Amino acid sequence: MGRSRETYNKKEVRTKKEKKRKAKAQRREERKENAGKTSLDDMIAYVDENGNLSDTPPDPSEKTEVDPNDIDISIPKNEDLPEEELLRKGVVTFYNDDKGFGFIKDKQSNASVFFHVKNTKEPVKENNIVTFQTEKGPKGPVAIDVEVIR
Numbered sequence: 793m794g795r796s797r798e799t800y801n802k803k804e805v806r807t808k809k810e811k812k813r814k815a816k817a818q819r820r821e822e823r824k825e826n827a828g829k830t831s832l833d834d835m836i837a838y839v840d841e842n843g844n845l846s847d848t849p850p851d852p853s854e855k856t857e858v859d860p861n862d863i864d865i866s867i868p869k870n871e872d873l874p875e876e877e878l879l880r881k882g883v884v885t886f887y888n889d890d891k892g893f894g895f896i897k898d899k900q901s902n903a904s905v906f907f908h909v910k911n912t913k914e915p916v917k918e919n920n921i922v923t924f925q926t927e928k929g930p931k932g933p934v935a936i937d938v939e940v941i942r
Contacts, residue, residue: 838850841854878925879923879924879925880898880899880900880923880924880925880926881898881899881900881921881922881923881941882896882897882898882899882905882921882922882923882924882935883896883897883899883919883920883921883922884896884916884917884918884919884920884922885897885904885918885919886918887916887917887918892908892909892910893906893907893908893909894906894907894916894918895907896922896924896935896938903933905924905926905933905934905935906929906931906932906933906934906935907924907934907935907936907938908934911934911935911936911937911938912938912939913937913938913939914939914940916938916940920940920941921940921941922938922939922940922941923937923938923939923941924936924937924938924939925937
């Protein structure tokens with residue numbers, strides 16, 4: 793007679809898998825038994841005036857009427873701003889004279905803004921303090937009308 797081909801470790805693994813399978817089937821059965829019919833009213837949540845979720849619907853007498861025409865849903869255009877707000881100040885953090893571009897660190901928003909030599913009114917160098925305006929470029933904001941502050 794030969795030895796059993798099944799080692800102790802293989803038996804342990806098989807029994808663990810079997811226990812796991814039985815426990816999973818038992819949990820599934822318990823979920824099916826406890827899962828009562830839930831109605832739509834149980835699933836609905838309401839938002840109160842403070843932004844909190846609640847189960848009770850809001851009181852219709854406390855409802856305030858808002859005219860849809862009073863709601864501004866757009867970003868104000870640059871043309872609407874006064875000239876002082878359009879001009880920004882910043883420091884030239886990087887400038888490549890050979891390729892003719894650089895970056896300005898905006899003092900107001902602390903953002904880095906790209907500029908090209910063709911948008912400068914006079915020659916600039918690194919660490920110059922400049923004034924500029926921004927406009928949308930293909931890859932983000934671009935500085936135009938760059939002037940060195942003396």
